[in-house]
Amino acid sequence: MADLSVFFISLVLVLPLSLLAFLAFIVLPRPVKIPIKNRHVFITGGSSGIGLALAQQAASEGAQVSILARNTSKLEDAKESIKLSTGRDVAIFSADVRDYEAVKKAIEEAGPIDVLVCNQGVFVPQELETQDVDEIKFMIDVNLTGTFHLIKAALPGMKNRADRGPGSIAIMSSQAGQVGIYGYTAYSASKFGLKGLAEALQQEVIGENIHVSLIFPPDTETPGFAEENRRRPQLTSIIAASSGAMKADEVAKKALNGIKSGNFIVPCNFEGFFLSIATTGLSPQRSFLMAFVEVIAAGILRVVGLCFQWNWYGSIEKFLRERK
Numbered sequence: 001m002a003d004l005s006v007f008f009i010s011l012v013l014v015l016p017l018s019l020l021a022f023l024a025f026i027v028l029p030r031p032v033k034i035p036i037k038n039r040h041v042f043i044t045g046g047s048s049g050i051g052l053a054l055a056q057q058a059a060s061e062g063a064q065v066s067i068l069a070r071n072t073s074k075l076e077d078a079k080e081s082i083k084l085s086t087g088r089d090v091a092i093f094s095a096d097v098r099d100y101e102a103v104k105k106a107i108e109e110a111g112p113i114d115v116l117v118c119n120q121g122v123f124v125p126q127e128l129e130t131q132d133v134d135e136i137k138f139m140i141d142v143n144l145t146g147t148f149h150l151i152k153a154a155l156p157g158m159k160n161r162a163d164r165g166p167g168s169i170a171i172m173s174s175q176a177g178q179v180g181i182y183g184y185t186a187y188s189a190s191k192f193g194l195k196g197l198a199e200a201l202q203q204e205v206i207g208e209n210i211h212v213s214l215i216f217p218p219d220t221e222t223p224g225f226a227e228e229n230r231r232r233p234q235l236t237s238i239i240a241a242s243s244g245a246m247k248a249d250e251v252a253k254k255a256l257n258g259i260k261s262g263n264f265i266v267p268c269n270f271e272g273f274f275l276s277i278a279t280t281g282l283s284p285q286r287s288f289l290m291a292f293v294e295v296i297a298a299g300i301l302r303v304v305g306l307c308f309q310w311n312w313y314g315s316i317e318k319f320l321r322e323r324k
């Protein structure tokens with residue numbers, strides 16, 4: 001009887017507690033807080049959708065905000081609406097992220113950045129067989145290569161940032177950058193690419209006290225999404241509906257909180273939380289509590305993930321059957 005209770009206590013208490021203690025000891029990099037008040041926050045794609053909502057929120061929290069996009073009149077509208085709602089001036093820069101020289105010039109003009117948010121992105125969903133090669137390259141160039149250009153151009157200034165406080169490089173991915181989705185071959189590839197970039201980059205910039213965040217929103221109501229919906233394959237919408245939709249303001253709030261907490265992986269909704277645990281792989285994890293959840297949940301979330309695949313392949317089969 002005594003033996004049994006010792007066994008039981010060690011199983012339900014000692015084992016998890018030792019695991020927790022072990023994880024608390026080994027998780028690196030350590031947690032960090034990244035202030036944004038009075039700091040230079042540079043947001044690409046800040047003239048629309050999620051980027052605009054982020055610029056608005058960062059400005060209202062007292063950050064000195066710069067936004068970059070191509071279209072000047074949309075940039076000016078954004079500047080005006082942020083001035084109206086927060087009373088703060090934001091600096092605007094017109095450049096195409098695909099043009100490295102233009103990006104470098106804008107970033108040099110803007111001055112040293114404390115928090116760089118690479119949020120620009122384009123999405124034109126289509127089955128690979130019918131998608132133009134130009135559109136495939138367009139998504140890779142803007143979403144992936146453009147982010148390389150931004151980070152490479154910003155790093156020298158970030159290393160010399162005024163207050164030497166912790167800096168941040170945040171990258172807007174998508175849940176389609178955690179799991180491949182029908183109609184998103186090029187888009188998913190561009191967003192998966194960002195994960196490799198982010199993991200390697202974090203190792204390279206940790207010595208400069210710069211912290212990388214990767215943000216994973218579900219479908220989000222933005223001008224870009226409205227445009228996307230006009231041509232999105234039905235199956236893309238059916239599968240993406242597994243994670244519902246959010247408002248740009250809600251995504252911006254989650255993103256900003258994740259950035260300020262220095263989280264490497266930043267999910268945005270309930271489904272996204274589980275998706276992040278299921279797809280975390282060998283990403284860094286600063287929180288020993290989250291690391292604990294990841295370890296405990298890994299096996300069961302694989303089962304849940306397979307159930308989602310079962311459901312998605314079922315939808316595809318049904319769709320193909322009905323089309324015949």
Ligand SMILES: NC(=O)C1=CN([C@@H]2O[C@H](COP(=O)(O)OP(=O)(O)OC[C@H]3O[C@@H](n4cnc5c(N)ncnc54)[C@H](OP(=O)(O)O)[C@@H]3O)[C@@H](O)[C@H]2O)C=CC1
Nearest residue numbers: 045047048049050069070071096097121174219220222224
């Ligand atoms: N909305 C959604 O459902 C989801 C979006 N995301 C990601 O969030 C990010 C923002 O999306 P969302 O707010 O919907 O997008 P929008 O289309 O509403 O806005 C995109 C922004 O990026 C800018 N931009 C586009 N191309 C370039 C370029 N070549 N160079 C510089 N700036 C550019 C646009 O300005 P301009 O055209 O003037 O250059 C605009 O400011 C993207 O990375 C997207 O992949 C992730 C998950 C879901």
Ligand SMILES: CCCCCCCCCCCCCCCC(=O)[C@@H](N)CO
Nearest residue numbers: 123174175176219240242243274278305
């Ligand atoms: C194990 C637990 C699994 C949890 C649920 C998984 C749900 C995955 C749904 C993926 C949706 C992808 C939306 C992409 C939106 C986007 O990026 C476009 N709108 C373009 O911007």
